[in-house]
Amino acid sequence: MKLGVFELTSCGGCALNLLFLYEKLFDVLEFYEIVEFHMATSQRSKEKLDVAIVTGSVSTQRDLEVVKEARNRAEYLIALGTCATHGGVQGGLENSVKENMKKVYGDIRGPTKVLEPRAVIDYVPVDFAIPGCPYEKEEVFQVLIDIAKGVDPVPKDYPVCLECKLNEYECVLLKKGVPCLGPVTLGGCNAKCPAIGLGCIGCRGPIPDPNIPGLVDILKEIIPEGDISRKLKTFTRW
Amino acid sequence: MIIELDEFTRVEGIGKAEIVIENGSVKEVRVKILEGPRFFELLTVGRNYWDVPDIEARICAICYASHSIASVRAIEKALGIEVPESVEKLRELALLGEIIESHALHLYLLALPDVYGYPDVISMLSKFGELVKEGLAIKAFGNTIRELIGGREIHGINIKPGGFGRYPTEEELGTIAKHANALVRFAKRIVSVFASQEARGAKVEIPMVTSEYLWGDELIVGNERIQYESLDEVPVQYSFAKHTYYKGKPIFVGALARLLLKGDRLVGESSRLLKAYKDKIESGYVIYNNLAQAIELVYALERVSELASEIASEGIEKGSGEASEDSGEGIGYVEAPRGVLVHHYRIEKGRVVWSNTITPTAFNQGMMERSLLEDAKRMFGREPEDRFKNRLEEIVRAFDPCISCSVHLVRL
Ligand code: SF4
Ligand code: SF4
Numbered sequence: 183m184k185l186g187v188f189e190l191t192s193c194g195g196c197a198l199n200l201l202f203l204y205e206k207l208f209d210v211l212e213f214y215e216i217v218e219f220h221m222a223t224s225q226r227s228k229e230k231l232d233v234a235i236v237t238g239s240v241s242t243q244r245d246l247e248v249v250k251e252a253r254n255r256a257e258y259l260i261a262l263g264t265c266a267t268h269g270g271v272q273g274g275l276e277n278s279v280k281e282n283m284k285k286v287y288g289d290i291r292g293p294t295k296v297l298e299p300r301a302v303i304d305y306v307p308v309d310f311a312i313p314g315c316p317y318e319k320e321e322v323f324q325v326l327i328d329i330a331k332g333v334d335p336v337p338k339d340y341p342v343c344l345e346c347k348l349n350e351y352e353c354v355l356l357k358k359g360v361p362c363l364g365p366v367t368l369g370g371c372n373a374k375c376p377a378i379g380l381g382c383i384g385c386r387g388p389i390p391d392p393n394i395p396g397l398v399d400i401l402k403e404i405i406p407e408g409d410i411s412r413k414l415k416t417f418t419r420w
Numbered sequence: 421m422i423i424e425l426d427e428f429t430r431v432e433g434i435g436k437a438e439i440v441i442e443n444g445s446v447k448e449v450r451v452k453i454l455e456g457p458r459f460f461e462l463l464t465v466g467r468n469y470w471d472v473p474d475i476e477a478r479i480c481a482i483c484y485a486s487h488s489i490a491s492v493r494a495i496e497k498a499l500g501i502e503v504p505e506s507v508e509k510l511r512e513l514a515l516l517g518e519i520i521e522s523h524a525l526h527l528y529l530l531a532l533p534d535v536y537g538y539p540d541v542i543s544m545l546s547k548f549g550e551l552v553k554e555g556l557a558i559k560a561f562g563n564t565i566r567e568l569i570g571g572r573e574i575h576g577i578n579i580k581p582g583g584f585g586r587y588p589t590e591e592e593l594g595t596i597a598k599h600a601n602a603l604v605r606f607a608k609r610i611v612s613v614f615a616s617q618e619a620r621g622a623k624v625e626i627p628m629v630t631s632e633y634l635w636g637d638e639l640i641v642g643n644e645r646i647q648y649e650s651l652d653e654v655p656v657q658y659s660f661a662k663h664t665y666y667k668g669k670p671i672f673v674g675a676l677a678r679l680l681l682k683g684d685r686l687v688g689e690s691s692r693l694l695k696a697y698k699d700k701i702e703s704g705y706v707i708y709n710n711l712a713q714a715i716e717l718v719y720a721l722e723r724v725s726e727l728a729s730e731i732a733s734e735g736i737e738k739g740s741g742e743a744s745e746d747s748g749e750g751i752g753y754v755e756a757p758r759g760v761l762v763h764h765y766r767i768e769k770g771r772v773v774w775s776n777t778i779t780p781t782a783f784n785q786g787m788m789e790r791s792l793l794e795d796a797k798r799m800f801g802r803e804p805e806d807r808f809k810n811r812l813e814e815i816v817r818a819f820d821p822c823i824s825c826s827v828h829l830v831r832l
Contacts, residue, residue, distance in 0.1 A: 191456030194432040194824045195481025195574045201529060202573060204560055216542065222529065223540030224429040224813075241456030244434070271478045272458045282459050293452045293658050315478065316574045378586040380577055383474055409468055416475065 183232040183330060185210075186218035188252045190238030190245040191272060191299065195316040196263030197221045197237050206323050213330035231256040233329055235322075236302050239265040239273050243295035246305065253306040258329060261302040262322060264315040268387035268418035271315070272299040276415070301418075310335055313368055315385040315417060321370060338370045341389050342382050345373040354381050361405050361413065366392035387418050425809050427454070428816055430530040430540070432482055433823020437816065438658075439796050446800045449792040451785060451816075453661040455823045464775045469495050469767055472775075474577045476763065479777070480824055481574045482522050485514045485566055486756035488579040490763040493635065495581045497750030498767045499743040506737045507583045510569055513596075513727055514579070515634045515754065517565025519720045522757035523675070523713040524562060526820045527610055528555025531710055534814045535613060551613075554606040558717070561599055565724065568592055582741025593732035600725040604689060607721055611714040615697050621706030621815045622791040626669055627677035628783070630753045630760050633685045637753065639760065640681060641666055648751070648762045648778060661823075663786045664778065670786025673759025674820065675712035676701065690719035706791050707818045713757075746770050756780055758820055781821045791815050 189197050201222060203210065217227040234256030240246050253259055261267050275282060279298045283291075303311060312321055321338075328335040342364035346353065354376050355362040362381030364373065368389050375382050394414070401410045414420060423439040434455040440448040460479055464472050473491040477484040489511050496503060528551070529541050538544045541552050563573040568588050571578030578585045630636035631645065638645045651671070653662045664671060679686075679701055683694050693715050694701065700708050701715075751764045759780030766774040795815050799808050 189434065191434075191458065192824060193458075193478050193481045193484075193575075194822070195478075195484075198432070198481050198525075199574060201525070202560075202563065204556055211542070220427060220429045220434075221432060222430065223542065224533070224810075225539045226426070226429075239456075241458075242454065244454055245456060271460075271463060271475060272456070275459055275462060277462075282462055283457065285462065286457060286459060287655050287660075291657070292457070292660050293454055296456060299456065316481065374572065375577055378571060378578060380571075380585045383471070383577060385575070405468070408466075412467060413471070416471075 183214050184217050184229060185214040186231045186234045186252065186256065187216070187222075188218070188234060188236045188248050189220065190236065190248060190265070190302070191241035192238030192263070192265045192270065194221065196265065199316045199319055200235075200322070203319055203323060206319070210323065210326055214326070229255070233258045233260065233326070235260045235262050236266055237262045239270050239299045239301060240305055241272060241297055241299040243297065246297065249302055249305055258309045259306070260325065261308045261311045263317050264313050264385060264387050264417050266302040267311040267313040269299055269301045271417060273301065273419050274415040274417060275299065275419075310337070313387040314371065318371055338368060339390060340369045341365055342367045342369045342371065342373050342376070342386070345369045345371070346376050349373060349377065351376050354379060355400060359404050361401055363397070363413065365397050366394060384414065384417050423805070423809070425812060428813060430533070431817055431821050431823065433821070435821070435823045437792060437812070439792070439812070441800070444801070446793065446796045449789050449796060450658050451789050451792070453659040453823055455660060457660050458824070460777055461775045464765070464772045467772050469499065469581065469770055469772060472765070472772055473579055473581070476777070477575045477577070479779070480822055482525065482822055483518055483756040483758070484575050485518045485570045485579065486754050486761055487763070488570065489515060489635075490752040490754040490761050492579060492581045493752030493754065494750040494763045494765050495767070497752070498745075498748035498765055499581070499750075500745045500748065501582045501741060501743050502739075503582060504737040504739050506731065506734070507739045509727060509731050510584065510588070510736070511579075512634055513565060513724065513731070514569035516720045516724045516727070517562045517569065519562070519716060519757045520724070521559050521562025521566060523717045523720070524555050524559035527614065527710065527714055527717070528552060528559070531817055532613070534817065535617065551609070554609070558603050558606060561603055565596060568596065580741060583739030587736050587738060590732045593728045597725045597728035597732070600721045600728065604718060604721045607714070607717045608689065608693070611693050611711070611718060614710045614714045615700060617707050617710060619703055619705040619707060620795060621818060622787065622794045624672045624676060624680065624704040624706065624787070626666060626671050627680045628671050628673050628760065629678050629681045630755055633678070633682055633755065635752075635754045639753065641671070653778070659785070661782050661785055664783050665786060670790055671783055672706070672787045673780045673783045674709055675716050675757075676704070676706070676709040677759060678755065679712045679715065680704065686715075686719050688722050690715055690722060693718060706787070706815065709818050709820065713820070758822055759783060779822070781819075781823060784819050784821065788816060788819055788821070
């Protein structure tokens, strides 16, 4: 099967993390031939793809063209990482991109048209979305192997809180008064941050039906209200 | 006429270059950073200082710990937060782990195909499989350190003002020390591979590092010590990254600059290797940034082994993170794998009200253009166009540019 990896505006982490699969990358290579992946190879191709992975958010005209190209060429498209699934940190910006550009670059317009940073799924239909800043490697590995074997991968839809409970971690939010977004954040990281006594900062993006007012009521007791909305917006524009 | 290089491959982020030809000779080179702006300075403004290092980590996945540590150092200075010696040592360990991970990534996975003329390492596996696997082992080890100290391989949130969320155990540190030692032998082999490259690129004229090997309180430019505000940051029409100059000249940061200015810091095997390849390093050609990274890889592995044992035997004193002020201003200088990184904040009542970041790749923009210009002049008309383009891309790669990093400079 032919695999392409496409990078849009991002920190590079989600593309890099694929290389961090180490030995498992060799397992992936048993099923897939990488025909496009600019961080890893100088080979370029215009071939049809069985699977395309897109990382990063659509933030420029160039990004938009790349994401459309990936969609047109690929049978199966995966949006990988919170930038691609929810917009990522740049997607959480408060003012319009125009105002922000003005503040940073003055009158200079830059080499390509700048767009409001948005998730890949806002522009093209995707077949599967794996959030995480960065995502868990095990998850993407499993999804790639499932697809290769013709099995439908299963998305996760439960909050970080559930993983905390399953691990019997002490609740940082209710017991220690640490601000934590676990109740509204998509699980799958095995509650990494609460495991070491820190609050979840929401890096996997929101669950499908988050109970925001409920969480705000609890957080109000711990931090000022203005900070709550900033915290919620770190990885996505609500 | 303009010769367009395609988007760079085997580098982090999105960028390309244009070579301007006039009257049959090379006139100008423009490096166009196309990665979309990410506005980190704006993202930090208004935030509680406690959350800022985790946001800054997202600037770059390859060197997230450097960003978090530069950020906590600036915050600590601004708010008068005291840090115990053990915390400083654990930070050094994290930064060394990052140098190991990042240099191994660059040398073995991104730059190595240039040495042997392949498009990527995957196609090298049948002939050079062992070397590549050694590289992956080193890279994985660097990540193990980042995970232990930073909390995750990428974007850990364990690095906090004043200390850490979780501290490593004696046993974990012992394992790290042993493992590092075992990998030195592999790293020595990659040094000789990169020593075989021929001199190319521009010559480094003004090297620049921080005052100590991994962090300091000022910048060293030649024999001068300055604060980063004496540099000029200039936006350019064709790129999302600004150019940085000192007294009108481009500057250069990274492994080669560190060895040129602070090579005396090296001991053991790495110091012997530096002496053995002194002529190449001192020639200052940017292509030898690869060689410098390889020597630093040996240094980092040796130092990790020594440092981890030292921390384990001394025992760890945890930081309290207590701030003596709620407002103030602070600059954090840290040597990221690609060179010096600057984070600067003004904090009022616990909230960031102004922030600025300058990354290594942004520092190197001007020097990159100069290097391409010199090489393009040397090669234009003498090489077929494909080879001409490939050779130029190799020079870009020698800088180990990290483009995502470079696209959000601002002075508000
Ligand atoms: S989701 Fe996070 S790790 Fe992935 S590219 Fe975006 S900023 Fe980087
Ligand atoms: S606990 Fe939250 S912030 Fe931490 S890794 Fe999981 S989703 Fe991300």
